[in-house]
Amino acid sequence: MSLPSTESVAPASTIQDAKPGKDGVQRRTNVRWKLFVLLLILVAVNYIDRGSISVALPIIQKDFNLPPELVGLLLSAFFWTYALMQIPLGLLIDKFGPRKIITASCFGWGAATAVSGLAGGFLTMFIARLGIGVTEAGVMPAGGKLNAIWMHKKERGRGATILDAGAPLGAGIGGILITWLIATTGSWRYSFIIAGAATVLMGLAVWWYVRDNPRQHRAVNDAEAEYIEASHAEEDAAAERAGSKGKRALLPYLKFRSFWAMCLGWLGFNGVFYGLLTWGPLYLAQAKHFNLNTIGWSTFVIFGAGFVGEILGGTIADKWRESGASANRVMRTLLGLSSAVVVAGLVGVTIVADSTTAVVLLSVVMFFLRWVGLFWSIPSILGGRTNAGVLGGAMNLSGNISGFVTPIVVGLIVGATGSYTWALLYFVGAAVIMGVSVLVLDYNKRLPV
Secondary structure, three states, X not given: OOOOOOOOOOOHHHOOOOOEOOOOOEOOOOHHHHHHHHHHHHHHHHHHHHHHHHHHHHHHHHHHOOXXXXXXXXXXXXXXXXXXXXXXXXXXXXXHOHHHHHHHHHHHXXXXXXXXXXXXXXXXXXXXXXXXXXXXXOHHHHHHHHHHHHOOHHHHHHHHHHHHOHHHHHHHHHHHHHHHHHHHHOOHHHHHHHHHHHHHHHHHHHHHHOXXXXXXXXXXXXXXXXXXXXXXXXXXXXXXXXXXXXXXXXXXXXXXXXXXXXXXXXXXXXXXXXHHHHHHHHHHHHOOOOOXXXXXXXXXXXXXXXXXXXXXXXXXXXXXXXXXXXXXXXHHHHHHHHHHHHHHHHHHHHXXXXXXXXXXXXXXXXXXXXXXXXXXXXXXXXXXXXXXXXXXXXXXXXXXXXXXXXXXXXXXXXXXXXXXXXXXXXXXXXXXXXXXXXXXXXXXXXXXO
């Protein structure tokens, strides 16, 4: 089975040769890792834009005079269209390649973010957030597709977590950056416009560097391309033996337990992550009485811990796999442990009264929660390169059901009770769903579709 391609493959004469090693064998270039560092930065910018409204929300809530119920609705708006577009864009990624979709996403969401800075009230901000959801929707499924195309199978744990680690990195940096921009410019509106312009520049960088096939990239030498292709050939042979037909489709996957475990696991994960991303700053402001500057630094610490945890989780998974352990043993152990710690940590936050202890516990929760970023290797495990885009879209659709349900539910809970205790227990329930799902998913085999 050939690699997906939307452009002609560069001839061998245009591909740079690396210097030979001491044994005379050509050393592999490492373009795939540079590409994933670029994707990490892109996803970080994605989450700076996505989470900027949460950081600025204490000010926006006052400016627009919003009750908690409308705050929850506003926070959920992004996720409505973001979730709705996952499968359609996943199909487009599989058909046309990730480069075009991810570049168009950058231009669109940058423009929508800038427009949100011009919102005059709840309705116009709500519409702008819907637009950001539509335009950002292609980024993560495209990243999952690139992981399937560019990474050797033994490197996909790190590829998945490098890609997904942009989420906590962006949320953490965004907490400081957006508060700094607000303080510097004197307005939350300018911070949104500046963030939108930076996103458009990221789109130019993606178009310049990302390719749909390693052979299309002029900096990839033969040794690196052959290394990746050897992994693909091995996977294709295993898929043939398993009876996989390599069809581009989604419906046949619906009959498999692992497909639903993937979707429900990501739904539970995002029930916790999006809950803390959207309502975390308001929780710190209202329940712990933090000022804007303290919220920014606390957000940085909490989500920064998630970034470190995610990179470490991917490294542990790949190294453990290289030692000969089965995928099921590695993934079920690591993700089962992470789920248990997340549940215990969230229960602890509901009990402790001290603000510093609450931030520490939330940092521990985020550190282990982000190990589940390994899920971005699952679309390629279950569907191979052919269906990695649409399976990534289906997984992200499930996760973003939590994205639009969670902010609304938390808003209703806080509005009805005047407290965050039951909201935190809602996050505990989401973590339990995640924990059960990661333990029943079969990580060892591609599904016969």
